[in-house]
Amino acid sequence: MTLHTPVTQDAAQPAYNYAYLDEQTKRMIRRALLKAVAVPGYQVPFGSREMPLARGWGTGGIQITAAIIGPQDRLKVIDQGADDTTNAVSIRRFFEKTANAKTTEATDEATIIQTRHRIPEAPLQAGQIMVYQVPQPEPLRKLEPREAETRKMHAWAEYGLMQVKLYENIARFGEVTTTYDYPVLINGRYIMAPSPIPKFDNPKMHMSPALQLFGAGREKRIYALPPHTSVKSLDFDDHPFRIQSWNEPCALCAAADSYLDEVVIDDQGKRMFVCSDSHFCETRREDGHRGAMLADATSSGLVGESKL
Amino acid sequence: MYVAVKGGEAAILATHDLVAEARRGDEAVPEISVAQIREQQGLACARVMNEGSLYDADLAALALKQAQGDAIEAAFLMRAYRTTLPRFGSSEPVDTARMAIRRRVSATYKDLPGGQVLGPTYDYTHRLFDFALMEASNIMVGLDPTISEREGEPHSAEDARVRPEHDAKPLDAHMPRVPDILGAEGLMEPEEPPEGDPRPFDLTREPVSFPADRDVRLQAMARGDEGFMLGLGYSVQRGYGNSHPFVGEVRVGEVSVAFVPEELGFAVDLGDITLTECQMVNQFAGSKDVPPQFTRGYGLSFGHSERKAMSMSLVDRALKCREFGEAAEYPAQQDEFVLYHSDNVEAAGFVEHLKLPHYVDFQGELELIRRIRREREERLARNQDTLPEAAE
Numbered sequence: 001m002t003l004h005t006p007v008t009q010d011a012a013q014p015a016y017n018y019a020y021l022d023e024q025t026k027r028m029i030r031r032a033l034l035k036a037v038a039v040p041g042y043q044v045p046f047g048s049r050e051m052p053l054a055r056g057w058g059t060g061g062i063q064i065t066a067a068i069i070g071p072q073d074r075l076k077v078i079d080q081g082a083d084d085t086t087n088a089v090s091i092r093r094f095f096e097k098t099a100n101a102k103t104t105e106a107t108d109e110a111t112i113i114q115t116r117h118r119i120p121e122a123p124l125q126a127g128q129i130m131v132y133q134v135p136q137p138e139p140l141r142k143l144e145p146r147e148a149e150t151r152k153m154h155a156w157a158e159y160g161l162m163q164v165k166l167y168e169n170i171a172r173f174g175e176v177t178t179t180y181d182y183p184v185l186i187n188g189r190y191i192m193a194p195s196p197i198p199k200f201d202n203p204k205m206h207m208s209p210a211l212q213l214f215g216a217g218r219e220k221r222i223y224a225l226p227p228h229t230s231v232k233s234l235d236f237d238d239h240p241f242r243i244q245s246w247n248e249p250c251a252l253c254a255a256a257d258s259y260l261d262e263v264v265i266d267d268q269g270k271r272m273f274v275c276s277d278s279h280f281c282e283t284r285r286e287d288g289h290r291g292a293m294l295a296d297a298t299s300s301g302l303v304g305e306s307k308l
Numbered sequence: 309m310y311v312a313v314k315g316g317e318a319a320i321l322a323t324h325d326l327v328a329e330a331r332r333g334d335e336a337v338p339e340i341s342v343a344q345i346r347e348q349q350g351l352a353c354a355r356v357m358n359e360g361s362l363y364d365a366d367l368a369a370l371a372l373k374q375a376q377g378d379a380i381e382a383a384f385l386m387r388a389y390r391t392t393l394p395r396f397g398s399s400e401p402v403d404t405a406r407m408a409i410r411r412r413v414s415a416t417y418k419d420l421p422g423g424q425v426l427g428p429t430y431d432y433t434h435r436l437f438d439f440a441l442m443e444a445s446n447i448m449v450g451l452d453p454t455i456s457e458r459e460g461e462p463h464s465a466e467d468a469r470v471r472p473e474h475d476a477k478p479l480d481a482h483m484p485r486v487p488d489i490l491g492a493e494g495l496m497e498p499e500e501p502p503e504g505d506p507r508p509f510d511l512t513r514e515p516v517s518f519p520a521d522r523d524v525r526l527q528a529m530a531r532g533d534e535g536f537m538l539g540l541g542y543s544v545q546r547g548y549g550n551s552h553p554f555v556g557e558v559r560v561g562e563v564s565v566a567f568v569p570e571e572l573g574f575a576v577d578l579g580d581i582t583l584t585e586c587q588m589v590n591q592f593a594g595s596k597d598v599p600p601q602f603t604r605g606y607g608l609s610f611g612h613s614e615r616k617a618m619s620m621s622l623v624d625r626a627l628k629c630r631e632f633g634e635a636a637e638y639p640a641q642q643d644e645f646v647l648y649h650s651d652n653v654e655a656a657g658f659v660e661h662l663k664l665p666h667y668v669d670f671q672g673e674l675e676l677i678r679r680i681r682r683e684r685e686e687r688l689a690r691n692q693d694t695l696p697e698a699a700e
Contacts, residue, residue, distance in 0.1 A: 016392065022392070045515035045517065046515060047513045047514045047515055048515065049391050049512075050387040050388055050390070050391040050512065050653070051388065051391070052388040054384070054656070054657035054660065054661065055653060055654045055656075055657030055658060056654075056657035056658035056659075056660070056661035057657060057661050057664065059657075079664070079665060080665045080666075080667055080668045081668060084316045084317065085316055085665055086316040086319060086320055087664050087665075088316070089316040089317045089320055090320060093317075093320075116664075117666070117668045117669060118668055135658065135661070145644075146518075146644055147517075147518055147644055148518045148519065148644065173680055174680070174683070175680075177676060177680075179669070179672030179673050179675070179676050180668070180669040180672050181669075196666075196669050197668075198668055198669065198671070198672040199672065200672070218654045218657060218658055220515040220516075221515075244671075244672055244675045244676075245675075246675070259668065259671075260671065261667055261668065261671055262667075262671055262674060276667075276668050276671075
């Protein structure tokens with residue numbers, strides 16, 4: 001059987017507006033973004049469009065990026081911290097196709113960084129925009145399933161239920177057992193879901209010089225953190241918030257302060273820990289940092305030669 | 309370069325080739341055409357038009373072909389296309405009383421103006437395989453000769469290609485809807501537009517808020533998953549909702565759609581669409597101010613899709629609990645539950661997103677569970693050292 005040639009999409013491209021969405025829709029999204037920036041942490045309902053990518057696969061982030069991207073922008077797309085996970089590749093291809101987007105893997109070169117589940121390790125700069133893909137924008141949803149109720153709870157800043165939940169965690173396990181999507185208090189007012197980033201990344205949001213935008217396509221909500229906004233991870237005085245730590249540094253670049261992924265390397269329970277932020281790890285290796293297993297990993301083909 | 313997370317680009321290109329190959333199947337078998345799907349898989353096309361919220365049988369057939377017959381994937385294709393189409397405006401309301409009837413049955417009256425019209429239905433077929441369909445092409449076999457032919461006529465099944473003779477008597481042009489007949493007697497809850505008859509909400513352009521009004525609910529259910537609506541409707545009937553419904557009427561047929569362009573100022577006929585409408589008659593006790601009246605459940609769907617329209621009409625009535633001051637105790641009575649979870653394109657997206665990598669979050673959980681277990685063991689060991697006598 002022969003492989004079918006995939007149908008070329010180029011013929012269809014002129015049928016779509018720049019960055020796929022029509023200008024009216026972009027305007028609607030920008031209005032929602034302005035409102036979101038004006039009320040940090042507040043979830044603004046918006047007329048989320050049905051996108052050609054699946055709901056739950058980043059359509060909220062894609063709509064925000066489509067509404068703000070221009071020809072001068074440089075886009076970085078990451079999933080799990082890496083530029084080359086399949087869904088990040090798919091989203092990057094979408095913008096290359098529909099917006100002729102210039103793309104990059106370098107965090108410091110990007111003007112827009114669309115992300116799922118991570119904030120890059122390299123500090124963000126003023127002028128950069130983070131676009132988060134959000135599956136569940138409502139931090140109270142697991143405590144109260146009804147939207148009509150959670151909107152009231154936010155309006156009245158009635159957040160006792162969340163504190164009780166954290167307390168019950170401590171009573172049962174000795175600590176708060178939320179490890180990602182850890183709730184944060186924005187500007188002393190709204191409790192916000194930071195999207196399922198590990199709590200390791202929460203401190204990076206606090207007073208960040210970058211603009212941070214959050215899009216939930218399926219749930220039809222947009223929210224935002226303007227630059228230099230206070231972001232406090234909820235905790236108790238006697239149980240302060242703390243982030244994940246590992247007993248060993250990255251096996252490839254020896255970084256001791258980055259978020260690590262665990263890679264199972266044989267069926268005897270042997271593991272290696274490597275940076276989740278692939279660009280951060282590559283940059284460190286190019287700068288000459290060598291982790292304990294870099295030589296092994298290179299010889300076994302697990303790690304290729306530097307692209308430079 | 310770290311290979312375990314790289315290589316996504318090549319894999320994605322390869323999977324597009326593989327899916328095209330899987331779609332075509334064995335090349336020794338002739339490829340199916342879109343026209344064949346449109347004409348011979350009409351009920352599947354109707355489902356895709358409903359859940360894709362777009363009346364276009366050709367595109368529905370194309371979507372089914374492209375999606376290998378996966379109805380939800382096909383609906384997804386329809387919606388992703390629909391979202392790019394410009395909106396010219398809203399049509400005039402369609403008048404289903406003037407429908408060119410193909411089928412019309414009422415469970416509440418033995419006979420009624422316009423009569424009962426059985427039309428094409430699987431209802432009274434015996435679900436026995438018709439192996440003749442497997443063998444030859446171009447045959448006209450009735451599913452069950454006793455149904456597809458009139459009583460008292462000799463069977464023409466000898467030559468299956470002979471189209472059975474149907475009663476050709478023309479049907480009445482106007483068939484009053486059963487709820488209207490009841491309404492004339494004052495026994496039926498009137499169906500009145502809200503104050504000022506505003507343009508219906510468009511949930512594909514604006515975010516829904518709750519409690520949702522009836523136009524939003526009906527719109528969401530019309531595009532909702534048939535299986536989900538069926539299950540909810542069934543739950544209402546079985547006891548998770550207090551419903552005592554009668555099928556006032558189910559009708560299937562063609563209605564014309566008219567549109568008033570602003571520059572013309574009068575209605576222009578855009579063409580006909582096939583619709584299925586179900587009006588369910590439900591009991592209601594009335595109140596101090598309102599004498600007892602039957603209440604309505606309404607279902608409307610594209611194409612011939614009775615199961616969908618009937619399920620929808622059951623859930624529509626259940627969702628009216630707020631209007632009638634009934635307690636909303638069951639899932640089918642809760643608008644948030646029904647509206648958020650009936651959308652199969654959204655539901656499929658979110659359920660299936662679990663396939664995406666989650667190893668960053670999972671690593672957070674691993675780090676936590678290992679630490680909690682380690683700390684627990686340390687605590688137990690310490691307790692054993694200090695309190696060797698302590699009983700559990």
